[in-house]
Amino acid sequence: MAAVTPKKKLFENFALVAKALASANRLELLEALAQGERGVDGLAQASGMSVANTSHHLQILRGGGLVQSRKEGTQVIYSLTDEKVLTLLTGIRNVAEQHLAEVDRIVRENFDSRxxxxxxxxxxxxxxxxxxxxxxxxxxxxxxxxxxxxxxxxxxxxxxxxxxxxxxxxxxxxxxxxxxxxxxxxxxxxxxxxxxxxxxxxxxxxxxxxxxxxxxxxx
Missing domain, CATH: 3.40.250.10 (Rhodanese-like domain)
Known part of the structure; x- marks a missing residue:
């Protein structure tokens, strides 16, 4: 059996980032954190999810290197790791807008028409x-x-x-x-x-x- 190459190991870690992004709920949490750091309760309210579900998604985002956390008293405060996360989100949106017909339809019917x-x-x-x-x-x-x-x-x-x-x-x-x-x-x-x-x-x-x-x- 061939040894796993360093390049393969890198791609496996890159896939952790992609996996963390592969959820509409987690993308919504990232949008909320793009406005500024926030506690779990605030993020749960912003996303309409339960606190437990929000915490679960935040752990996946942290595992993908997209968010970081700090303690403030009894609260855990989350923030984006850096502005590169914003750049990544913009890139995803741009690709979807340009190459997914369904995205183009939703934008035209629900946003451009307004x-x-x-x-x-x-x-x-x-x-x-x-x-x-x-x-x-x-x-x-x-x-x-x-x-x-x-x-x-x-x-x-x-x-x-x-x-x-x-x-x-x-x-x-x-x-x-x-x-x-x-x-x-x-x-x-x-x-x-x-x-x-x-x-x-x-x-x-x-x-x-x-x-x-x-x-x-x-x-």
Whole structure:
């Protein structure tokens, strides 16, 4: 029997990463952690899973080198191991969008159909903010905003939008963003704003993609 080569051993370890990613639930947990570190209870709430099931998936993600943990009192706090995980997630999404017909159909029917205006690119938004032509609103929950947000963005969670309308300018474009390109919070915020006469668009993706592009962020 031939000896296992070092290359074969490497591929076996690479497969651990692929195995850790091979679950819709675990991909959703990674999206939640891309907003900032969080405890198991918070991740269970964000994903709609039980605490026990969430912990099980987190152990698999940690075994694949995708997340890390630390103790804070009696809590275990999880975070992504580094920004390369975000790059990996973006790569998976891009391949699926370009080569899986079902993904293309879902995007067209459920996302593109909701918004016929071209989203704002990251570099475009940077220029609009620096020239004073746009106001940026972060429609994620406050805890996610506090963990990190686009520099200068104002936190207006979607459910708070109606009561904050008087603070929004009519002489600037309003750009909304949330967790990523398929986060419905930004779609819904932009729809509400347009119905009330505001000039509004959404960012092409979300805070994690902005951060991994090394654009200005605040905490």
């Amino acid at each position: 918004d016929n205006l071209t989203p704002v690119r990251r570099d475009e938004l940077l220029g609009l903010v620096r020239s004073g032509e746009a106001m940026v609103i972060d429609v994620r929950p406050p805890a996610e905003y506090d963990a990190g947000h686009i520099e200068g963005a104002v936190n207006i969670p979607l459910e708070s939008l109606p009561e904050r309308l008087s603070k929004l300018p009519h002489d600037q474009e309003i750009v909304a963003y949330c967790r990523g390109p398929y986060c419905m919070l930004a779609f819904d915020a932009v729809k509400q704003l347009r119905q009330l006469g505001y000039r509004a668009r959404r960012l092409e993706d979300g805070f994690p993609e902005w951060k991994v592009d090394h654009l200005p962020v605040d905490r």
